[in-house]
Amino acid sequence: MFTFLVKRLFQALIVMFVISLVAFAIQDNLGDPLREMVGQSVSEEERQVLRDELGLNDPYLTKYTRFITNAVQGDLGDSYFFKRPAAEVILDKLQATLELVFGAAIIIVVVSIPLGVYSAIHPKNILTKVIMAFSSIGISVPVFLTAIILMYIFSIELGWLPSYGRGETVNILGWHSGFFTKDGLLHLVLPCVSLASIMLPLFIRLVRSEMLEALSSEYVKFATAKGLAMNKVYYQHALKNTMLPLLTVGGVQIGTMVAYTILTETVFQWPGTGFLFLEAINRVDTPLITAYVIFVGLIFVVTNTIVDLLYGVINPTVNITGKGA
Amino acid sequence: MSLLEVKNLRIEYPSRFGTHTAVKNLSFNINRGEIVGVVGESGAGKSTVGNAIIDLLSPPGIIAGGDVFLDGDLISGKNIDQMRQIRGNKIGFIFQDPMTSLNPLFTVEQQLLETIHANLKMSNSEAVARAISLMEQVGIPEPELRIKQYPHQFSGGMRQRVVIAIALSGEPDLIIADEPTTALDVSIQDQILTLIRNLCIEKQVGCMLVTHDMGVVSNVTDRVAVMYRGDLVEFGETAQVLGEPAHEYTRSLISAVPRSDRKLGRFPLVSYIEEAHELEKLDIKTHWLGQSEDQREYTGPLLNVENVSLRFTTKDSFFESKREYVQANKNISFSINEGETFGLVGESGSGKSTVARVIAGLYPPNEGKITFEGIDLTALKSEKQRRPIRRQMQMVFQNPYTSMNPRMKIYDIIAEPIRFHKLAASEQQIQQIVFDLLDHVGLGKMAGVKYPHEFSGGQRQRISIARALATRPRLLICDEPTSALDVSVQAQILNLLKDLQDELNLTMLFISHDLPVIRQVCDRIGVMRQGELLEVSESEKLFTNPQHEYSQHLISLMPEFKGLRTAI
Numbered sequence: 001m002f003t004f005l006v007k008r009l010f011q012a013l014i015v016m017f018v019i020s021l022v023a024f025a026i027q028d029n030l031g032d033p034l035r036e037m038v039g040q041s042v043s044e045e046e047r048q049v050l051r052d053e054l055g056l057n058d059p060y061l062t063k064y065t066r067f068i069t070n071a072v073q074g075d076l077g078d079s080y081f082f083k084r085p086a087a088e089v090i091l092d093k094l095q096a097t098l099e100l101v102f103g104a105a106i107i108i109v110v111v112s113i114p115l116g117v118y119s120a121i122h123p124k125n126i127l128t129k130v131i132m133a134f135s136s137i138g139i140s141v142p143v144f145l146t147a148i149i150l151m152y153i154f155s156i157e158l159g160w161l162p163s164y165g166r167g168e169t170v171n172i173l174g175w176h177s178g179f180f181t182k183d184g185l186l187h188l189v190l191p192c193v194s195l196a197s198i199m200l201p202l203f204i205r206l207v208r209s210e211m212l213e214a215l216s217s218e219y220v221k222f223a224t225a226k227g228l229a230m231n232k233v234y235y236q237h238a239l240k241n242t243m244l245p246l247l248t249v250g251g252v253q254i255g256t257m258v259a260y261t262i263l264t265e266t267v268f269q270w271p272g273t274g275f276l277f278l279e280a281i282n283r284v285d286t287p288l289i290t291a292y293v294i295f296v297g298l299i300f301v302v303t304n305t306i307v308d309l310l311y312g313v314i315n316p317t318v319n320i321t322g323k324g325a
Numbered sequence: 326m327s328l329l330e331v332k333n334l335r336i337e338y339p340s341r342f343g344t345h346t347a348v349k350n351l352s353f354n355i356n357r358g359e360i361v362g363v364v365g366e367s368g369a370g371k372s373t374v375g376n377a378i379i380d381l382l383s384p385p386g387i388i389a390g391g392d393v394f395l396d397g398d399l400i401s402g403k404n405i406d407q408m409r410q411i412r413g414n415k416i417g418f419i420f421q422d423p424m425t426s427l428n429p430l431f432t433v434e435q436q437l438l439e440t441i442h443a444n445l446k447m448s449n450s451e452a453v454a455r456a457i458s459l460m461e462q463v464g465i466p467e468p469e470l471r472i473k474q475y476p477h478q479f480s481g482g483m484r485q486r487v488v489i490a491i492a493l494s495g496e497p498d499l500i501i502a503d504e505p506t507t508a509l510d511v512s513i514q515d516q517i518l519t520l521i522r523n524l525c526i527e528k529q530v531g532c533m534l535v536t537h538d539m540g541v542v543s544n545v546t547d548r549v550a551v552m553y554r555g556d557l558v559e560f561g562e563t564a565q566v567l568g569e570p571a572h573e574y575t576r577s578l579i580s581a582v583p584r585s586d587r588k589l590g591r592f593p594l595v596s597y598i599e600e601a602h603e604l605e606k607l608d609i610k611t612h613w614l615g616q617s618e619d620q621r622e623y624t625g626p627l628l629n630v631e632n633v634s635l636r637f638t639t640k641d642s643f644f645e646s647k648r649e650y651v652q653a654n655k656n657i658s659f660s661i662n663e664g665e666t667f668g669l670v671g672e673s674g675s676g677k678s679t680v681a682r683v684i685a686g687l688y689p690p691n692e693g694k695i696t697f698e699g700i701d702l703t704a705l706k707s708e709k710q711r712r713p714i715r716r717q718m719q720m721v722f723q724n725p726y727t728s729m730n731p732r733m734k735i736y737d738i739i740a741e742p743i744r745f746h747k748l749a750a751s752e753q754q755i756q757q758i759v760f761d762l763l764d765h766v767g768l769g770k771m772a773g774v775k776y777p778h779e780f781s782g783g784q785r786q787r788i789s790i791a792r793a794l795a796t797r798p799r800l801l802i803c804d805e806p807t808s809a810l811d812v813s814v815q816a817q818i819l820n821l822l823k824d825l826q827d828e829l830n831l832t833m834l835f836i837s838h839d840l841p842v843i844r845q846v847c848d849r850i851g852v853m854r855q856g857e858l859l860e861v862s863e864s865e866k867l868f869t870n871p872q873h874e875y876s877q878h879l880i881s882l883m884p885e886f887k888g889l890r891t892a893i
Binding site for chain 1: 381427
């Protein structure tokens with residue numbers, strides 16, 4: 001277990017190093033920080049002096065070393081627009097994004113597993129055909145269209161749900177959550193559903209195909225021949241084996257969903273990191289862009305490591321303890 | 326009254342191309358305390374019968390007619406819930422492959438307990454006690470400890486014992502065992518069969534033993550049913566059916582079984598089963614196949630293996646002292662003369678396939694020396710230097726279903742090595758060679774335009790042999806070439822290999838776990854266990870007078886086929 005963790009930590013460091021190189025390259029080449037800091041009246045000579053003072057004319061390696069030294073200490077530079085440390089700005093907004101992703105993930109799990117399992121157990125049923133048709137359509141509709149349609153139906157025509165913002169939040173140990181107020185929950189519904197709609201068809205199909213494979217396996221046949229009730233065969237023997245590939249794919253997709261929030265948050269004016277990132281690009285707020293890239297990379301690395309650990313816990317044939325063969 | 330009575334059973338697989346009848350009007354019965362063997366080749370419908378009895382036919386299969394009675398009670402046509410009462414409780418099922426019939430994510434205890442709870446009314450502590458006593462009964466040491474483990478922590482033989490323990494846990498009256506020992510080594514096969522045999526006698530349980538192994542049938546069954554393409558061709562006392570077979574198919578099947586008691590020149594009478602063309606005889610003296618430019622002045626043994634050792638790393642570590650290895654080959658030494666067939670025999674994991682791979686240059690040995698015609702192969706540095714040796718050594722692999730690229734036509738599969746080694750002057754010549762090879766292995770020219778999936782296992786193995794011959798090799802390494810095949814097809818392939826060897830003066834390294842096959846094919850035999858070569862001896866001498874203790878043990882366990890005194 002310890003060896004595994006050390007190994008994974010080492011791999012994570014390499015990944016983060018590569019991400020930092022990319023992020024720094026963006027920061028170093030995107031726009032001119034001086035233009036953001038000083039006004040029109042400063043002459044070119046004065047600008048050169050300032051550049052030297054700020055170390056902008058230093059060799060690339062020196063600049064990168066400075067950047068990485070600060071970054072390791074949690075200092076990713078100050079946002080030009082907010083005039084606050086970029087990491088702090090992102091952490092503030094990250095709560096909203098994580099709640100959005102969390103809500104979407106719950107919807108995906110709660111909907112895709114029953115539907116996928118049902119369509120695998122009853123492959124010829126009419127409902128299965130409806131599910132499969134829906135998932136085909138779902139895959140091909142872009143998220144902003146889904147979002148706008150949902151908004152039109154439920155906010156504008158029916159007026160049941162709010163169409164933008166987070167609504168009322170509760171402060172729990174510094175975390176502003178929308179999950180504990182009625183208003184916050186209502187605000188979560190539409191963004192979460194639209195975000196989930198991207199991955200949902202994929203997951204239904206994944207659950208179905210993995211379940212079909214498990215159902216055709218010898219151990220399922222043997223479990224049936226042992227005289228077990230069919231429910232036990234389906235929901236214990238087959239389903240547990242279906243979960244393994246689901247976990248692997250799901251872990252990667254959580255990271256992707258964080259990235260997809262850019263679209264969803266923009267449509268719903270959701271005050272999260274995706275929306276922030278888009279604004280940062282418009283304002284050429286390079287420290288913020290860099291910080292965002294690093295944060296998303298970090299989320300990917302962390303979720304993947306957790307998934308690998310969980311995989312080892314569920315699947316006894318995977319040896320993460322490092323003992324024996 | 327019989328325990329199981331099957332009357333006029335008919336099983337159909339409807340499809341949009343018409344209905345395939347897998348089993349036609351089958352009738353047989355099984356009594357308590359009796360083992361009834363069901364034999365036949367793949368596709369004969371023998372497994373289908375077992376599955377149909379407990380209503381586990383894979384879709385779209387259906388029971389189209391006939392009745393199945395268990396203790397006088399009609400069980401065919403019952404609904405799912407009624408059938409569930411019978412499964413496990415009345416009929417226990419043992420599947421072929423213990424590697425796949427246990428769920429990898431549950432402990433053995435969980436899988437045993439759920440079966441006990443599903444079939445018997447008892448408290449959890451009683452169930453645990455029963456599970457442990459079942460593990461003991463099937464001969465698993467330290468049951469209290471091992472019951473907590475997962476299937477992957479058990480060896481193949483132990484897993485099959487777990488499967489048997491599970492099958493027995495509901496106290497069934499009838500056991501259906503579908504090829505229960507096919508995936509196992511001969512010594513484990515013996516233990517498992519003895520176990521089943523004893524259970525039948527002690528508990529007065531009936532057993533339907535589905536198998537293709539005539540040795541197993543002759544050793545453990547009381548009565549035997551012979552199936553051929555969905556028909557029951559013969560049913561009767563085992564000694565009667567095997568000793569004086571009435572049907573031509575039974576006779577053909579029995580004659581294809583490699584005899585363990587004496588060596589025959591060729592297998593007779595194997596044409597009944599698979600359509601085999603007469604081999605096209607070629608004039609080897611003038612044909613391309615016989616005109617190898619390899620020098621033949623060398624007089625010593627063609628292949629010499631000296632003190633070869635190979636280890637695989639099982640646990641890697643930065644520190645050398647912490648690394649763990651498994652010794653796949655320990656100090657192996659033997660030599661093969663030109664034109665000779667050398668056999669390597671041993672159980673799975675004994676390292677016999679590894680020896681073949683080391684010789685073929687697929688694994689570099691850690692120590693030792695391999696010389697081919699006096700050339701030290703271990704000293705060859707680059708792939709380029711090795712290439713002429715690779716051409717002279719070819720391999721035929723065990724599994725004809727996976728050793729060919731499914732996206733390539735047969736013509737290209739066989740032509741590829743000729744093109745790669747630039748053995749032919751023109752594309753016309755290549756075409757001529759490929760067609761001749763296809764004729765020569767009995768497939769015909771037309772086979773060239775087809776893809777591998779259009780052929781049966783036996784035909785594919787012929788293609789593998791043709792492919793191996795395409796480089797005009799001098800040493801043919803056959804790694805279990807027939808273990809995936811039916812006996813009749815096996816007989817054809819072995820005949821083919823023998824003919825080719827006579828014609829082309831091929832040298833062969835023949836690897837098998839099947840002692841009778843080895844006896845029929847090889848001139849000299851090496852016996853391997855746990856990476857060590859224990860004994861090398863003349864083929865006949867090994868079977869009549871084995872020297873090493875382990876060889877004696879192996880040969881004593883060989884299921885002896887006491888059949889067909891009259892036919893040969």
